[in-house]
Amino acid sequence: MKIQHTFRQLKSSVSAKRYIYCVLVMFIATSLSSCKKFLDQTSPNDVAQENMFQDANSLESARIGMYNTLQNVYYYGGYFPLMVDAYSDNGATGGYDSPDVNELGDKTLTSANIYVQNTWIAIYNTIYTANQILANVDAIDDPTLSDKIRNDIKGEALAIRALAHFDLLRMFGEHWNLASEYGIPVVKQVVEPTTFIGRSSVAESYDAITGDLVEAQSLIQNDDYRSDPAAFKGAMFMTLNAVNALLARVYLYKKDFTQADSYATEVIDAGYASLLEAGSFNQIYTSKLSAEAIFELVFNGQDRSQYNAATYARPDALRSEVLFLAAEDLRFFFESRPDDPRGALVDFVNNDLSIEPDGRTQKYRGEDFQDNDALVIRIAEMYLIRAEARGLQGGGLDDLNLIRENRGLPAYATDDFDVPGLYELALAEERRAELNFEGHRYFDLARLQKVQETLGEEVLPVFPIPLREVTATNGVITQYPGY
Amino acid sequence: MIRSLTLMFFVLLLFLQLPASAQTTLIGTVKDTEGEALLGVTIRLKENPAIGTITGDDGSFSFQVPDAAGTLIFSYVGYADQEVNFLTGKTALTVILQSDVELEEVIVVGYGTQKKSDVTGAISSVDNKDFKDQPIGNIAGSIQGKVSGLNVTNPSGTPGSSLLVSVRGQSNPLYVVDGIPLLSESNSAMATSFDTQGNVTGNGQSISSISDINPNDIASIEILKDASSAAIYGARAANGVILITTKRGAAGKTQFGLNYYTGIQQVANPIKFLSSDEFVSLVEEGRQNDLNAYEQDPEIFGPDFDPALLTNPLPETWYTGVNTDWLDEIFRSAPVNNLEFSARGGNEKTKFYSGISYFDQQGIVIESYYKRFNTRLNIDHQINDHFSFGENLSLTYSRNRRSFNDDVYTGVVTNALGASPLMPVYNDDGSYAGFEDYQVSWLSDNPVKSAHEVQGYTSSYRALATLYGEWRIVKNLKFRSSWSIDYTNLSDDLYFSPITVDAENVGGKATNGTFNQLVWLGENIFSYDYNINKDNHLSAVGGFTLQQSDSRRQSISGQGFPIGSNLTNVSSAATITGGVDEGSNWALVSFLGRVNYDYKGKYLLSVSARTDGSSRFSPSNQYGFFPAISAGWRLTDENFWPKNNTLTDLKIRASYGLTGDQEIGDFQYISFWIPVTYNGQSGLNPRNIADPDLKWQTNKMVNFGVDYEFFHGRMYGSLEYYKSNKTDLLSEDVIPGTTGFESITRNYGNVLNRGFEFSLNAVPFDGEFRWDIGFNISTLHNEIIDLSTDGVLVNAYNDLSPTHILQEGQALGTFWGVNYLGVDPETGDPMYEDINDDGIIDGDDSQIIGKATPDMYGGFNTTLAWKNWDLGIAASFSVGNDVYNLIRGEYESLGWSDEGWDEDLILYQVYTNNSHEVDDRWQQPGDQADIPRASLINQNVLQNSSQTLEDASYFRIRTINLGYTFKPKVKHTYNSLYIYAQVQNPVLITGYSGFDPEVSSTGGDHPETAGVDYAAYPQARTFTVGFNFNF
Secondary structure (H helix, E strand, O other): HHHHHHHHHHHHHHHHHHHHHHHHHHHHHHHHHHHHHHHOOOOOOOEEEEHHOOOOOHHHHHHHHHHHHHOOOOOOHHHHHHHHHHHHOOEOOOOOHHHHHHHOOOOOOOOOOHHHHHEEEEEEEHHHHHHHHHHHHHHHOOOOHHHHHHHHHHHHHHHHHHHHHOOOHHHHHOOOOOOOOOOOOOOOOOOOOOOOOOOOOOHHHHHHHHHHHHHHHHOOOOOOOOOHHHHOOOOOOOOOHHHHHHHHHHHHHHHHHHHHHHHHHHHHHHHHOOOOOOOOHHHHHOOOOOOEEEEEOOOOOOOOOOOHHHHOOOOOOOOHHHHHHHHHHHHHHHHHHOOOHHHHEEEEEOOOOOOOOEEOOOOOOOOOOOOOOEEEEEEHHHHHHHHHOOOOOOEEEEEEEHHHHHOOOOOOOOOHHOOOOEEEEEEHHHHHHOOOOOOOHHHHHOOOHHHHHHHHHOOOOOOOHHHHHHHHHHOOOOOOOOO | HHHHHHHHHHHHHHHHOOOOOOOOEEEEEEEOOOOOEEEEEEEEOOOOOOOOEOOOOOOOOEEOOOOOOOEEEOOOOOOOOEEEEOOOOOOOOEEEEEEHHHHHOOOEEEEEEEEEHHHOOOOEEEEEHHOOOOOOOOOHHHHOOOOOEEEEEOOOOOEEEOOOOOOOOEEEEEEEEEEEEEEEOOOOOOOOOOOOOOOOOOOOOOOOOHHHHOOOHHEEEEEEEHHHHHHHHHHHOOOOEEEEEEOOOOOOEEEEEEEEEEEEEOOOOOOOOOHHHHHHHHHHHHHHHHHHHHHOOOOOOOOOOOOOHHHOOHHHHHOOOOOOHHHHHHEOOEEEEEEEEEEEEEEOEEEEEEEEEEEEEEEOOOOEEEEEEEEEEEEEEOOOOOEEEEEEEEEEEEEEEEOOOOOOOHHHHHHHHHOOOOOOOOOOOOEEOOOOHHOOOOOOOOOOHHHHHEEEEEEEEEEEEEEEEEEEEOOEEEEEEEEEEEEEEEEEEEEEEEHHHOOOOOOEEEEEEEEEEEEEEEEEEEEEEEEOOOOOOEEEEEEEEEEEEEEEEEEEEOOOOOOOOOOHHHHHHHEEEEEEEEEEEEEEEEEEEEEEEEEOEEEEEEEEEEEEEEEOOOHHEEEEEEEEEEEEHHHHHHHOOOOOOOEEEEEEEEEEEEEEEEOOOOOOOOOOEEEEEEEEEEEEEEOOHHHHHHHHOOEEEEEEEEEEEEHHOOOEEEEEEEEEEEOOOOEEOOOHHHHOOOOEEEEEOOOEEEEEEEEEEEEEEOOOOEEEEEEEEEEEEEEEOOOOOOEEEEEOOOEEEEEEEEOOOOOOOEEEEEEEEOOOEEEEEEEOOOOOOOOOOOOHHHEEEEEOOOOOEEEEEEEEEEEEEEEEEEEEEEEOEEEEOOOOOHHHOOOOOOOEEOOOOOOOOEEOOOHHHHHHHOOOOOOOOOOOOOOOOOOOOOOOOOOOOEEEEEEEEEEEEEEEEEEOOOOOOOOOEEEEEEEEEEEEEOOOOOOOOOOOOOOOHHHOOOOEEOOOOEEEEEEEEEEEEEO
C-alpha cells in the first residue's frame, strides 16, 4: 500500500517528470557510451592481420602456415600431382561418372573444370602467404629475431613462392618455349582484389622463378649446412638443398643444361639425400622422410593427405570410389620392362572388375591413417636430371645406370644407343618408371613435345586457365588457344 | 487490454478502502455472445467509480448503488467495455459483452499491437486454427498456402528439417518469437553430404531452430512483408519478418486442454523401379539396339570394337530369381504421435499459460526420426496500477536420428535409387550383401546397411526465457524493459560402424561434437498513446535494444572401435584423429522509434526508423539507418462515399522504406589468420582477404495496397503490389585467383523482386451451415540487375559440373546446362544443341535452361461447417518453377554399362537399374519418344542438360480435415471435445517425375543453388486421427 501511495503522488508531482527525464537520459547516455565497447567483439579463434608479423613468434607461425598451404588437397595434399599423371598415359579416372573427373581421365579438359579451378586458387594461396611473409619480414622489430632466422624464413618464402610459380608454369604455361607469350601471372606482392593480372611471357616467368630461387639460395646460405650439419632443418622444410634441387629442375625445363647439371651435382654431392640401398626403394613409399627425400611434405593422422583416398580407398573399392587410377597403358609399359621391380608398385590384378582393365598404384598405401607424404623432390630425380643434362656424350649414362642398377635393372651400354634419340627415349622411360604418380609425366611429355603423339591429336600440352579466372579478370588473362 | 486491466485494479483498490453505503440493490448476469456466463467481470458505477463489484462463478452480480438511476461500466479482459444504463426499478440486468476480437481485430506488429483497420503496411496474419493439429514438426510447414507473398518449400521430407521460407522472393526471414529475434540458421555441424573420400561435398538437410517451437503454443503468426512494417527490425528485416506470438493466460476459470493425435506416414509418391526381369530385358534390349547399330555401321563404336560383347550370353548371375524392391526395403509406414496438455487461467492479478507437449515423428526412411519434448510457461502479473511484470519460459529437448547422407552419392535414398534388383539385402548367412558383387556399379554401399550402421544423431536443448517489467509512468506513457536469453546446447554424434564402406579400413570411426550458444537480448521501450482530441490520435514507440551472442563449437573425432563392443563414444577409439574448438560472437545495439497518427481512423500515417550498430562491420561502417514511411486512406469513411451495403470498407495504402541484412557470419570485415598445423607444429595461415569497407545490405521496398470488404465482412481481402531492390548485396564475390582466394565477402550487386499479391476471403453461407473460402495468389519476378562479376557459374555440389549461373537479367537460381533436343526418331539417339559447333557435346555447350523460382504461387483454403460437423481443405500451388532432377540422370541410364564387361567380353555389370519412367523410351525406328533408346555402349542421358530438367509446377491438396465437436449437454462438465480425422498431402498434381516437385537437395539456405533434386528424402502422406479436449 505504501508503494502505491508513493506512486500516486509521483504521478501528480512535477518531480515525476523530472525523474522520468533523468531515467531516459541515463539510459540513452549509458547505452551510447558503452555501445562502442559493446560492439567491439573479437574472434577467439583467429588472429587479425594487424596482429600478425609483430614479432619472431608470429613470423614463425606464418612460416608454418605457409607449409600448410602447400598441403591443400588441390595442391600437394594430393590432387595436383595426381591430376598431372591422370592427364597422361599413366592415368585414368574413376569416380561417380562426374564430368569434371571424366574430363581428366579422358584428356578432354574444359576451362570450367572444377579441379583445375581449385588447383589454380590453391597454388596462388601459397604464393599469397609467401608474399605476406616477404612483405612483412624485414619490418619486424623484435630483438629476439636473429638475422639468421629472419633470412632463413625469407629464403624459404622465396623458394616456396618459386616452387608455386614453377608448378603454375608447368601446368598453365608453354614452359618448353622461351619465346612464348603464354607464361603465367607472376605475383610478387600482396595484391588487391581489384588488381587483374595477366600472363607474363614464359621468359619473364622463368626469370621470376630463378630470381627468387637464387635470392633464396643466398639467404639460406647464411646457414651453411655443410659447415654445420646439425643446422639442417630436415627434408620436410625448404632447405638450401631443396632450393638447389628445384633450381636443377627449373633449368632442366628451361633447357639450360649447364645450370641443371651444376645444381643437380651440388645436391648429389652435398649428401643430404642419397639413394637407398639397392632394391629397397619401397621405403620411399612406406616410410616417412626416407634417405631419398629432398623436399617431402609430411602429413600425419591428424593432418591427412588425399593420396590414399584418391588412389586406393580400400581393398574392395569399386571404380566409382577411386578418383585416380593407373591406366592400362602403364601396365603395357611395365609389361615391356618385365625385369623392372618398380612395376610391382602398380597393381593391375587385385582390383574389382569395374576397375579393370585399369589398375591402382600402390605408392600410397596405408588406409588406416591416410597420412601419405607428398614426394615433392627426391634424389633419384636429380640423377635423372643430370643424366638428361649431360646427355649420352657428356657422361649422362652413368647417372642413368646408377638409378637402374639401384632399382634392380641391368645397366645400359653406350652401344645400346646407336640410333639417335634412343637415349632420350630411355631417359623418358626411366623417368616414367621411377616417377609415375608423383606428378611428372604430363609435364615431361609437354617438355619433350610428345603430348599429341602420346595422348592424341586433340590433347593440348597446357591446362586451360579456369573460366572463373577469365571471367573474374574481365579477360585480362588470355586463354590458351584451343580451349 | 492493459488499460482495462489498470482500471479494474484501480476500482478494486478503491473498493477495498471504501465501505459500501447501502441504498439500492442491483442484480444481474453477464454473458458473452455465445451465452456463456462470464466470471470476474468488473462492474463499476460511471458516476462514482469507487462503487462496483465483480461477477461470480455463474456470471451473476449483486451490489448496492446509491442512486436509483445511472450508468454501469462493464469491463473484462479480452472484451470491449460496455456502458449500460439502469433504473433500480427494473431488476435483473442481463448484459452481453462482445469480445475485442469480434469487435476490432488487433494484430501484432513490431514492438506493439495495432488495430487491423489502422494498418498501413503489408502484414498478413495467420491464426492458430490454421496451423494447429497438423502432423508437421516445423511451424512454417503448416502455413504454406495460407497467406499471399509467403512461399514455403519443403526441401525434403527429413523429419525436423528446415524449410525454404521466402517472403516476397527473399529467403530466410527473421523470426521474432514473443519479441525475441531468433536466427533461423541450423546449428548442427553434421554435414550429411560426403563424397566417397569422406570430404564434405555439399550441405545436407539442415535442421531448423524454429522446429523447437510447438505449433500449438502459438496464438498467431504475423508476416511483415513490406519495408514499412518490417523496418522497425532494421538490420535484419531485409528478407521479411515473421512474428510468432505464443498463447498467454486469461483471467477466469482455469481452462485445460488435452490434445492428442496419432497417425501413420507413407511415401506419398514413390518412384517405381524395374523388377529383375524387366531390368534384364532392358539390358538385353540395349545390347540388341547396339548390335543393330553395329551391323549398320561396324565403325560406329570405334575401330577396335568387338561385337562379341553384344552377342555373348549374359552370365547366370543375371538369372538368380532374386527380385529386391530397394525402395520397399528402405521405406516404411512410420507412425507420428503428438500429445499435449495445456492450462490457462489466472485472476485479475496473475495470469498464466502453461503447456507441455511431446511430438514423436518416425521417418519414412528406416531408422530416422525426430522427437521433441517441449514445455512452456507464460506468466503475467500485475503488481499495482503502475507496475506489472511477467515471464515467458520455453524449454525444448529434441532428438533427431539423421538419415545419413541425405541427398548425395552415398546416401540411403540415393543408393536405393538404381540399386540392382538382383542384389539381395542380406546374404544367406544374414550378413549384409556386398554391393560390389552385383549387377549395378553405381552404389557405394548397401543402402539398408547404411541406414542401420551409420548412426547420426543431433540432440538439442533449447531454453528461451524472457523476464519483463512494465511501468505505467503516467497515463498513456508506458515503459517496458524486457530481458531475454536464448540458450542452445546441441550435440552431434556421428558413428560409422566398422562394417560400413566408409570405415572398414579404420575399424569404425566417430565424431562427437557440441555447440553451445547464449544469445541475450535487452529491450527498453517507451510507448505513448495520446488522443489529441476526439479526431486526432497519436501513438509512439521508442527505445533501444542490446543483443549479444557467444557461441562455442567443439568436436572430437576418433577411429578404431573395440570390435563387438557397440561403443560409439570417441573415448573408446584407438586413435583420436582430430578436434575442433572454435568460438564466435557478435553484438547488435539498436535504437528504434515509430509514430502513428490518424485522423478519425480515416487518414493514417506511420513513420518509423531504426538505427542498428553491428559488430559484424568495421567500426567506420558499424551503424545503419533504416527509415520507413507509410500512409493509408479509408475511402469508405469519407462523406462523399455513398453509404451502401455492398462495398462496406475500402482502404488504400502506400509505403516505402529501407531494411537491412547482416547475415554474413562474424568478423568478415577483418583479414584473419587461422590456426593450422604442419609437421606437428602449429602455425597460422590466411583465412580470407577482407573488404574493410563492408557495410549493410539494404533492401528498398515500395508497396501499394488495397484492403477491401464487401457485405459487412462476408467477403474481404487485399491486393498488393510491391517492388523491392536489394542493393549492396552481402555476398561472396568472385575475385581473381591470383589474389590467393576465390572470393571475397563484399557488397556487390542488386537484385530486383516485384510482384502482385491478391487475397480473397469469403463466407458465402453463414448460420447453421457455414462455408468459408480463402484464396490467395502471388506473382514473383526475380531478377539480378547488377553483379560485379557477371556470369559466374555455381555448383550445387562442389564435385559436380556447374548447375546454376548468376547472370544479370536472370533470376537467382537460374539453371545452367546443355539443351536437349529430344530423340532422333530414326536412330533413337539423344540430340543436344551444339552451341559452339565443335561436334562435341560438353560443358562448353551449356546455356540457360530454366529457373528455380516460380512465376506464381498461392493457396486455397475452405471450411464447411454444418451443425457440429466441419470439413476443411487446404491446398497450395506453384507455377513456372523448374527442378534440376540430377539424380534422374543416374537412374535413367537406359542400360549403359560403363564398360562393365570382363576380358572375355562377358557383361557382368551395368550402371544402374531404371525407373518405369523409361517404359516410354524409343524402341523402334519411327517412335516419337522423349527418352532415348536403351544402349550398353552409349550413355544416352546427360546429367547437366535439360534432359533432366523438369517443370515442377504443382497443385497440391495439403490437408483434408473432417471433425466433429461435442458440446456438453450438462453445463460445466467440460467445455468442448473435438475429434477429427485428417490426411496430409493426399493429392499432388504435377508433371514432375521425382518424389516431389517441392525439393531442394542443397537444403533450405541456398537460393542460388535452389531446385536441385539429388535423391532428397521424400515427402510423406500422413493419415491422422486426434482429439482436442477442453475442460
